[in-house]
Each structure stands twice: as structure tokens, then as C-alpha cells.
Amino acid sequence: MKKNIYEKIWDAHVVLDEPGRDTILYIDRHFVHEVTSPQAFEGLRLTGRKVRRPDLTFATMDHNIPTTDRNKPIEDSLSRQQVETLQTNCDETDIVCFNMHDRRSGIVHIIGPELGLTQPGQTIVCGDSHTSTHGAFGALAHGIGTSEVEHVLATQTLLQRKSKSMEVRVEGTLGIGVTAKDIILAIIGKIGTAGGTGYVIEFTGSAIRALSMEGRMTVCNMTIEAGARAGLVSPDEKTFEYLRGREYIPADRSFDELKAEWAQWASDDGAQFDTLVELKAEDIEPQVTWGTSPGMVTTINGRTPVLNELDGDDAKTTAKNALEYMGLSEGECLNDVEINRVFIGSCTNGRIEDLRDAAKVARGHKVSKHIDEALVVPGSQKVKAQAEAEGLDRIFTDAGFEWRESGCSMCLAMNDDRLNDGDRCASTSNRNFEGRQGKGGRTHLVSPAMAVAAAVKGRFCDVRNWEFK
Amino acid sequence: MVPFNKLAGIVAPLEALHVDTDQIIPKQFLKRIERTGYEDMLFYDWRYASDGMVPNPDFELNAPRYQGASILLTKDNFGCGSSREHAPWALNDYGFRSIIAPSFADIFYNNCFNNGMLPIVLDSATVERLFTEVRASEGYTLSIDIEAQTVTTPSGEAIPFEVDPFLRDRLLNGWDQIGLTLRHEDAITAYENARR
Numbered sequence: 001m002k003k004n005i006y007e008k009i010w011d012a013h014v015v016l017d018e019p020g021r022d023t024i025l026y027i028d029r030h031f032v033h034e035v036t037s038p039q040a041f042e043g044l045r046l047t048g049r050k051v052r053r054p055d056l057t058f059a060t061m062d063h064n065i066p067t068t069d070r071n072k073p074i075e076d077s078l079s080r081q082q083v084e085t086l087q088t089n090c091d092e093t094d095i096v097c098f099n100m101h102d103r104r105s106g107i108v109h110i111i112g113p114e115l116g117l118t119q120p121g122q123t124i125v126c127g128d129s130h131t132s133t134h135g136a137f138g139a140l141a142h143g144i145g146t147s148e149v150e151h152v153l154a155t156q157t158l159l160q161r162k163s164k165s166m167e168v169r170v171e172g173t174l175g176i177g178v179t180a181k182d183i184i185l186a187i188i189g190k191i192g193t194a195g196g197t198g199y200v201i202e203f204t205g206s207a208i209r210a211l212s213m214e215g216r217m218t219v220c221n222m223t224i225e226a227g228a229r230a231g232l233v234s235p236d237e238k239t240f241e242y243l244r245g246r247e248y249i250p251a252d253r254s255f256d257e258l259k260a261e262w263a264q265w266a267s268d269d270g271a272q273f274d275t276l277v278e279l280k281a282e283d284i285e286p287q288v289t290w291g292t293s294p295g296m297v298t299t300i301n302g303r304t305p306v307l308n309e310l311d312g313d314d315a316k317t318t319a320k321n322a323l324e325y326m327g328l329s330e331g332e333c334l335n336d337v338e339i340n341r342v343f344i345g346s347c348t349n350g351r352i353e354d355l356r357d358a359a360k361v362a363r364g365h366k367v368s369k370h371i372d373e374a375l376v377v378p379g380s381q382k383v384k385a386q387a388e389a390e391g392l393d394r395i396f397t398d399a400g401f402e403w404r405e406s407g408c409s410m411c412l413a414m415n416d417d418r419l420n421d422g423d424r425c426a427s428t429s430n431r432n433f434e435g436r437q438g439k440g441g442r443t444h445l446v447s448p449a450m451a452v453a454a455a456v457k458g459r460f461c462d463v464r465n466w467e468f469k
Numbered sequence: 470m471v472p473f474n475k476l477a478g479i480v481a482p483l484e485a486l487h488v489d490t491d492q493i494i495p496k497q498f499l500k501r502i503e504r505t506g507y508e509d510m511l512f513y514d515w516r517y518a519s520d521g522m523v524p525n526p527d528f529e530l531n532a533p534r535y536q537g538a539s540i541l542l543t544k545d546n547f548g549c550g551s552s553r554e555h556a557p558w559a560l561n562d563y564g565f566r567s568i569i570a571p572s573f574a575d576i577f578y579n580n581c582f583n584n585g586m587l588p589i590v591l592d593s594a595t596v597e598r599l600f601t602e603v604r605a606s607e608g609y610t611l612s613i614d615i616e617a618q619t620v621t622t623p624s625g626e627a628i629p630f631e632v633d634p635f636l637r638d639r640l641l642n643g644w645d646q647i648g649l650t651l652r653h654e655d656a657i658t659a660y661e662n663a664r665r
């Protein structure tokens with residue numbers, strides 16, 4: 001029988017399938033961060049249970065840590081306590097922890113692939129919804145809650161009901177200046193933020209194949225914003241080449257042997273899916289969100305909605321509230337919207353290729369005087385080092401951006417990087433929820449290139465017309 | 470976990486689509502390392518008028534008639550966004566044991582069961598009708614019977630709902646899920662050995 005990648009990985013990880021019960025699924029990798037784990041470790045202590053496979057569990061601190069001087073203690077006492085708690089928990093249970101002084105540290109979804117911990121055919125979980133990122137490697141990666149974190153720590157398994165499968169096929173060639181971020185925003189715009197609920201999505205088609213691994217990670221990262229349980233791309237040569245030589249790729253086996261093993265996970269030709277969604281790459285334009293949910297998105301040349309053109313009272317009220325929160329009016333052209341803050345980073349767009357893209361646009365330009373702060377926050381310390389080796393940091397600082405240490409930073413503003421009430425931000429992150437980047441802050445999600453263009457002009461503009469220097 | 474069989478309680482309406490977990494509990498409260506004590510932080514940005522603790526009179530849940538509510542009535546895609554279990558913790562600490570909506574986000578839905586809470590999916594038309602009924606009569610209550618899988622209105626109408634039998638049994642028995650899985654430790658070990 002022909003199988004898709006989801007079915008293959010699922011079938012290979014079933015520990016126990018009893019009728020009337022959820023399936024017990026084996027977990028190959030468990031990533032842990034400081035925010036969603038303390039109560040899980042506490043639960044183990046209270047019940048006298050042990051971490052079953054510390055060797056398959058890897059921790060890092062990313063949400064709470066400062067992006068400024070790392071040698072100073074964390075000022076916020078609660079953040080400091082949470083970071084210290086993770087270190088203690090890992091020390092006590094023999095879990096490897098890449099703490100913020102480790103040159104391998106960074107946002108959990110960036111360092112997993114970077115270290116070669118993420119591999120095709122694996123099941124991966126983390127107490128974090130953007131775990132879907134790892135699906136770019138052909139791994140089945142689920143975000144889980146803290147009770148499930150405790151369950152995985154204790155049993156190395158997760159209870160799951162099988163999801164339906166959806167193929168999202170993007171054929172064709174992307175226009176110049178159009179990126180992976182625009183693909184995924186366009187998909188969410190098309191199917192809606194609950195369009196993927198109950199599904200695992202496989203992204204297929206020539207436009208997805210043409211993406212780099214970084215681009216595929218951006219697409220899979222935001223699968224959760226479409227409501228899906230996971231998002232994957234079948235592994236291919238690009239996947240394997242990305243992984244070659246990385247720290248946690250088994251050194252005792254020949255790489256050809258590993259490749260052959262990994263290649264088997266790819267969906268069989270002609271495999272079936274429950275649903276198919278199709279997009280043409282040529283139709284995708286640079287995207288900008290206008291509202292308070294990632295599905296409230298349009299193109300750079302688009303407009304905010306006109307309320308009486310919307311169907312149904314709920315849609316009208318939701319759009320009305322969003323426009324009000326965002327301080328925008330009906331039918332406003334996104335091209336005219338002025339911003340005062342910029343954030344480049346996050347597990348969506350904080351990888352080296354994102355920074356290269358952004359630097360290309362920034363080179364030789366200056367951040368507009370209307371911008372109060374423009375941050376570039378690399379996704380990991382390795383990304384930071386690589387960018388510095390390529391001189392990207394200088395391009396950014398010469399243009400007037402701030403260059404920071406890695407971490408989640410203003411993606412969710414748990415540390416000191418945050419918007420003030422009424423600030424309007426061009427952000428490369430993944431959520432434009434009310435208050436996400438700071439209470440009263442207004443977030444517009446865009447690609448890195450679009451964020452830099454907006455920083456230079458002080459307003460959104462079409463990066464396809466950019467004057468590169 | 471405490472077994473959960475029946476619930477009768479006041480219903481509070483939250484008329485919004487796509488309520489995300491950042492709205493249910495904002496990030497500044499995720500820095501705590503405890504599992505309880507989140508009641509005052511629920512819907513924080515909506516619930517309080519200023520950054521202090523002054524209740525926002527325009528937020529419907531603050532109305533005196535909804536105090537002590539244990540059932541939350543809301544709209545599509547409730548609990549979307551992050552996987553933070555602080556969201557069900559905050560709802561639970563506030564007193565909500567059940568949430569009724571036309572649909573829920575996946576991770577949130579699972580997280581509820583792991584905390585002995587019951588999310589109930591009813592069709593949009595029924596939810597709309599319940600909104601009208603709740604607002605029409607102060608002190609409106611619903612009775613939920615998990616075993617029978619019904620929500621009963623004050624007029625005696627029993628509305629059936631679907632729930633996965635395994636999830637239902639977990640609530641009814643208050644099973645500790647980790648304990649249940651560990652009963653199959655042999656199967657886990659066998660799986661690990663077979664893959665070596």
C-alpha cells in the first residue's frame with residue numbers, strides 16, 4: 001500500500017494500539033524549554049518518577065533570557081528563577097542543557113536542526129506549539145502541553161489519536177522578493193487559522209521543493225497558525241546535505257547509509273491524503289497581516305476589509321474589533337500604513353538565510369527617522385556567529401538596526417524587548433495576537449525583506465520594487 | 470485527578486471568535502513555576518481596566534450575575550495559539566470546569582482533559598441559541614452529565630454531545646495518565662529493544 005510520510009512515521013512509532021484507547025506513540029526527541037517544563041519536573045518529583053530517557057531529551061533556555069549583555073545576572077527575578085529552575089532540573093536528571101552561555105544555545109526550534117538533533121523519520125515533541133518547525137526535515141513534530149511534557153519525560157511516549165492528512169501543494173516559481181513567509185501566510189489566508197484543525201499537513205509541489213531548508217522550516221513553523229497538528233515536508237537531497245556533519249548526526253555510521261534510511265520516509269508516489277489544497281506560486285505576492293490573527297492577512301497592495309462586504313455578523317464583529325485594536329480603518333491600503341518599530345528574528349525568521357535576505361535589502365540604506373527601534377535578534381548563537389563572520393551585523397548596525405544576542409525576544413516579549421502601548425511594528429515573527437509583543441502593541445507579520453524595507457521607508461512598501469545597493 | 474461525572478453550574482458568555490491563549494493568560498504570568506494560583510490572571514488584558522486590578526466594567530464576565538460561573542460559553546477555535554497549559558490552569562483556577570464552543574484548537578482541547586476539564590463541542594446554531602438564553606435569564610445554569618453525554622438546559626431539554634470514549638473515561642475515573650501508560654512499561658521497553 002502506498003503511504004504518505006505521516007502514515008509511515010506513525011506506523012513505525014506505535015508502541016501500543018488498543019481498541020478504544022489512544023495510541024501510545026514512541027518519541028525519539030524531546031526538547032524542553034524553561035517556560036513549559038518546571039511544573040512537569042515538579043510533577044515527577046511529587047510522584048517519585050524518573051526521566052526515562054535523558055539521552056533523548058535536550059533542553060535550552062530561550063523565552064526569558066535577555067538579548068543584551070549575558071554576563072550580567074537576569075534582572076527580572078521571576079525570569080531568573082525560571083531559568084535557574086531548568087538548569088537545576090536538568091542537572092538533577094542528567095539532561096543535556098544548552099544554557100544561555102553555551103555557544104550552541106538559541107531558540108529551541110532553531111538549535112534542534114542546527115545541531116543535527118532533528119532528523120527525518122523521527123517523532124519529536126516539545127512543550128511549545130512551534131515544534132511543527134522540525135517537520136521541515138520530514139519528522140513528525142508536535143507541540144504539547146505541560147502535562148504531556150511530564151508524560152513524555154516519564155514514559156518517552158505520547159498518547160495520540162491519529163489525525164487526518166492534508167496535502168498542501170504549491171506548484172510554480174515564486175516571484176523575486178517573495179519568500180517562504182509569504183507562502184505560509186498566503187496558505188493561512190486561504191484556509192484560515194482553523195483550516196488545519198484535526199489535520200497533519202504535508203507541503204508538496206515544486207515551489208516547496210525549491211525552498212532551502214531554512215525556507216521549509218519557516219513554512220512548517222507556522223503550520224500551527226493554520227491550526228494543524230503538525231506540518232511536514234518529505235526529506236530529499238537538500239535535507240540530507242543540511243544535516244551532513246552536524247554535531248548529533250551519528251558518526252559511527254556512513255552518511256550514505258543514513259541517507260538511504262532517511263530517504264525511505266518520503267511519501268510514496270501516489271500516496272493518498274484526506275484533503276488537497278492547491279496554490280500557484282506565481283499568484284503569491286508579499287504578504288502583510290492587518291489584524292490580530294495570522295489569518296487576517298492581505299498582500300502589500302491589498303486593503304483592510306470593508307465591513308459591510310463581509311459575510312455574517314461574527315466575521316463583521318471580529319474584523320471590526322481587530323481594526324479598532326490595530327488603529328486602522330476600513331479599506332485602508334497597507335502601502336500607506338506607517339510603523340515605528342521593527343523586529344527581525346524568532347523561530348519563524350531568525351535563521352542565517354533570513355538574515356542574509358534582510359541584509360541584502362538593508363545594505364547601503366538607513367533606518368527611517370520615524371522608527372524608534374529596529375531590532376535584529378539572531379535565532380541562535382550559531383546564527384549570530386555565522387552572520388558576524390559574513391559581516392551581516394555591520395550591514396545592520398551601519399543602517400541603524402540594533403544587533404542583539406539570540407533568543408525569543410520580542411516575538412512574545414517575555415524579556416525586556418517589547419512594544420509600548422500604541423506602537424506599530426513590522427515583525428518577522430508568527431503571531432499578531434493582541435498584546436503579543438507588548439500590551440497595546442500592534443503587530444504586522446511580514447517577511448524579513450519586507451520588514452527591512454518598512455524600516456527604511458518608515459511604512460510598508462513592496463520589496464519587489466526595491467532599489468538594492 | 471478527581472473523578473468528574475456531573476456538573477451543574479452558572480454559565481458565563483464570552484462572545485469572541487478565535488480566543489487565543491495569549492488572551493486567556495498573557496505571557497508575563499508564564500514566568501511562575503507553580504501549577505496553580507492563576508485565577509486573577511485569567512483574561513488579564515480584557516478583564517482589568519488599567520494595569521492595576523480595577524475590573525473593566527465592559528468585560529461581560531465581570532458582571533455580578535456571572536460570578537461563580539463554572540461553565541464558559543464561547544465561539545469557534547477557542548484556545549488557539551500557544552501550547553501553554555497555563556491557559557486551562559487559569560480557567561480552572563477561576564472556577565471553569567467545562568467550556569462549550571463550536572470548535573477548539575487541538576492542543577488546548579487535549580490540555581483540558583489533562584486537567585480534568587471538559588471541553589464540549591456543540592454546533593454553531595445551538596451555541597448561538599445558548600448565548601441568547603444565557604443573556605435572557607440571570608442565574609442561567611446548565612447541567613452536564615458526562616456519562617450520558619448530555620447538556621441539559623433549565624427547560625429540561627437534553628442536548629447530546631460527542632466525546633472520545635477514552636477521554637470521557639479518563640474524566641469519569643480521574644485516571645492518572647502517566648500511571649496508566651506505565652502499566653505498559655514492558656511494551657515500551659520491548660519497542661526500544663526492537664529498534665536497537
Ligand code: SF4
Pocket residue numbers: 062063107108109128130346347348407408411412429430
Ligand atoms: S521565537 Fe516566539 S514562537 Fe518561537 S519559540 Fe520563541 S516565543 Fe515561541
